[in-house]
Amino acid sequence: xxxxxxAANDDTQARPGPEGEDARLVxxxxxxxxxxxxxxxxxxxxxxxxDPVHYDAALDMYLVSRWEDIQTVQRDPLTFSVNKxxxxxxxxxxxxxxxxxxxxxxxxxxxxxxxxDPPYHTRVRKLMESAFTAHRVKDLEPRIEAVVDGLLxxxxxxxxMDAVTDFAQPLTIRIICEQLGLDWSIKDRIARWSTAVTxxxxxxxxxxxxxxxxxxxxxxxxxxxxxxxxxEADPREDMISDIVHARDGEGEGSVLTFEEAVSLxxxxxxxxxxxxxxxxxxxxxxxxxxxxxxxxLRASADDDRLMNRFVExxxxxxxxxxxxxxxxxxxxxxxxxxxxxxxxxxxxxxSANDEPEIFPEPRRFDMERKNIMKHVSFGGGVHKCVGLxxxxxxxxxxxxxxxxxxxxxxxxxxxxxxxxLPTVATRSMESLPVTFTLND
Amino acid sequence: MGEICVTLTxxxxxxxxxxxxxxxxxxxxxxxxxxxxGIIAECGGACSCATCHLYIDAAWSxxxxxxDPVEEDMLDMVEDIRRPTSRLSCQITLxxxxxxxxxxxxxxL
Ligand code: HEM
Ligand code: FES
Numbered sequence: 240x241x242x243x244x245x246a247a248n249d250d251t252q253a254r255p256g257p258e259g260e261d262a263r264l265v266x267x268x269x270x271x272x273x274x275x276x277x278x279x280x281x282x283x284x285x286x287x288x289x290d291p292v293h294y295d296a297a298l299d300m301y302l303v304s305r306w307e308d309i310q311t312v313q314r315d316p317l318t319f320s321v322n323k324x325x326x327x328x329x330x331x332x333x334x335x336x337x338x339x340x341x342x343x344x345x346x347x348x349x350x351x352x353x354x355x356d357p358p359y360h361t362r363v364r365k366l367m368e369s370a371f372t373a374h375r376v377k378d379l380e381p382r383i384e385a386v387v388d389g390l391l392x393x394x395x396x397x398x399x400m401d402a403v404t405d406f407a408q409p410l411t412i413r414i415i416c417e418q419l420g421l422d423w424s425i426k427d428r429i430a431r432w433s434t435a436v437t438x439x440x441x442x443x444x445x446x447x448x449x450x451x452x453x454x455x456x457x458x459x460x461x462x463x464x465x466x467x468x469x470x471e472a473d474p475r476e477d478m479i480s481d482i483v484h485a486r487d488g489e490g491e492g493s494v495l496t497f498e499e500a501v502s503l504x505x506x507x508x509x510x511x512x513x514x515x516x517x518x519x520x521x522x523x524x525x526x527x528x529x530x531x532x533x534x535x536l537r538a539s540a541d542d543d544r545l546m547n548r549f550v551e552x553x554x555x556x557x558x559x560x561x562x563x564x565x566x567x568x569x570x571x572x573x574x575x576x577x578x579x580x581x582x583x584x585x586x587x588x589x590s591a592n593d594e595p596e597i598f599p600e601p602r603r604f605d606m607e608r609k610n611i612m613k614h615v616s617f618g619g620g621v622h623k624c625v626g627l628x629x630x631x632x633x634x635x636x637x638x639x640x641x642x643x644x645x646x647x648x649x650x651x652x653x654x655x656x657x658x659x660l661p662t663v664a665t666r667s668m669e670s671l672p673v674t675f676t677l678n679d
Numbered sequence: 680m681g682e683i684c685v686t687l688t689x690x691x692x693x694x695x696x697x698x699x700x701x702x703x704x705x706x707x708x709x710x711x712x713x714x715x716x717g718i719i720a721e722c723g724g725a726c727s728c729a730t731c732h733l734y735i736d737a738a739w740s741x742x743x744x745x746x747d748p749v750e751e752d753m754l755d756m757v758e759d760i761r762r763p764t765s766r767l768s769c770q771i772t773l774x775x776x777x778x779x780x781x782x783x784x785x786x787x788l
Contacts, residue, residue: 368723376725547752609759612729613788623721623728631727 313620345457420477555614690717
């Protein structure tokens with residue numbers, strides 16, 4: 240195949256190109272450019288080599304492209320603030336109007352409690368972790384299997400599906416609804432709510448769009464608040480009850496405020512969707528375009544150890560989250576560059592995962608990497624993904640059942656025609672039509 | 680109440696003597712309480728990050744026991760730094776039988 244593309248095996252994309260071309264890329268390219276946005280690996284490689292903490296003028300952000308520097312940032316949450324980084328991005332340009340709408344029509348403006356810095360973050364995070372209790376995680380596998388089985392059975396006779404909208408999104412939504420204890424009839428609304436919430440982080444939305452999204456978020460909050468009131472009075476075995484009743488120690492700060500709880504439940508509902516759905520769409524894409532990987536998966540389906548490694552390598556090679564932001568709280572050196580206070584950084588996970596010094600032949604899907612956990616697709620440090628056990632389990636079960644049930648998964652459109660959502664935060668396909676046959 | 684003693688070598692090679700381990704707390708929690716360098720515990724003890732990894736002193740390995748399957752899967756993914764007595768400290772609950780335990784913090788991922 241001669242199509243130059245960004246997925247899976249094309250190793251040339253992860254390596255720097257000719258000297259002059261790299262210099263030009265670093266000089267001229269921006270993540271806002273749709274072409275770079277779709278195939279950013281060459282740009283990443285050029286930055287890693289020539290300018291590892293690169294100022295992207297169009298985005299007004301410093302792009303952090305090396306593993307080592309990303310690690311430094313993640314390990315120092317006070318110098319590199321999530322709180323400042325996140326809240327500057329929030330509804331960029333329309334923050335006041337946005338907040339006003341939420342106060343008037345959405346039951347309140349609830350700033351994301353988890354998008355904060357220690358020591359406040361430490362307390363909130365601990366209380367949030369109570370929703371991921373050991374026995375809930377242990378329970379996950381059979382329940383997720385039932386959900387995936389049901390969904391695949393519905394799709395089986397059709398012989399074709401949109402892997403994003405028929406498979407990945409409904410699957411993650413069903414599971415998070417079940418975990419949170421939400422009524423599954425809201426599935427259509429969740430997709431809209433998700434888009435609206437994520438748009439506040441990564442997207443360059445105009446005012447018109449902001450108003451539409453704000454209306455969605457109001458509806459979401461009113462819905463969640465009603466559910467929380469129910470669980471306050473009548474706790475059940477679900478995550479909403481866990482959050483509403485979470486307690487750590489005694490006295491001030493030992494429980495979550497109402498505002499904090501709304502924001503956390505909203506985060507759990509949304510954070511896990513787009514990301515996990517993206518991972519599942521990437522799974523289908525790789526099965527459809529990389530026969531060798533499909534074969535590897537088929538051979539691993541019955542071996543738990545191999546399946547765990549398959550999932551980690553899938554996340555490494557195609558990280559669902561493109562990059563999350565930080566803001567410096569003081570002047571600081573990073574990767575040989577002096578950053579002023581208030582510098583806005585974007586951590587490029589896909590770039591770190593492509594570093595050949597850490598992951599030899601980075602574009603090769605290699606389940607036997609000895610340091611397979613070194614990928615940064617779940618972030619790291621105090622903000623490392625709190626939902627990672629759930630995410631891993633979903634991907635593992637989906638991959639296993641998919642490959643057992645479906646065979647010969649193929650793209651129904653040309654690979655160049657795959658469209659990506661216009662957000663900086665995740666790298667997600669809009670749609671992925673595929674055909675398949677059934678295993679006997 | 681806590682009277683369980685453990686000796687940990689941190690990632691910089693310093694030996695940390697801890698004397699107030701409490702029965703029922705995990706070795707990870709104890710190490711975090713004392714800011715033992717290299718025990719990061721990103722996942723807060725959920726057995727899903729392997730940043731609380733340490734090598735149990737061979738003489739203590741039997742008393743501490745072997746990893747369960749979930750921990751085993753996690754250790755498998757840090758093969759490059761794994762050793763025969765590797766354990767995730769968040770999966771080790773302290774009890775009087777572990778009084779005197781010796782271990783060394785594994786290098787960072
Ligand atoms: C494959 C799926 C997923 C990926 C790739 C992913 C990725 C990430 C990343 C990169 C971060 C770090 C943020 C930062 O450093 O600023 C993060 C944090 C977070 N994730 Fe995930 N995530 C996934 C699934 C989930 C799920 C299923 C949930 C919840 C049910 C979830 C909830 C969260 C929350 C609440 C945070 C914030 C944690 C904090 O700041 O302390 N994620 N995730
Ligand atoms: S603290 Fe994460 S595995 Fe032990």
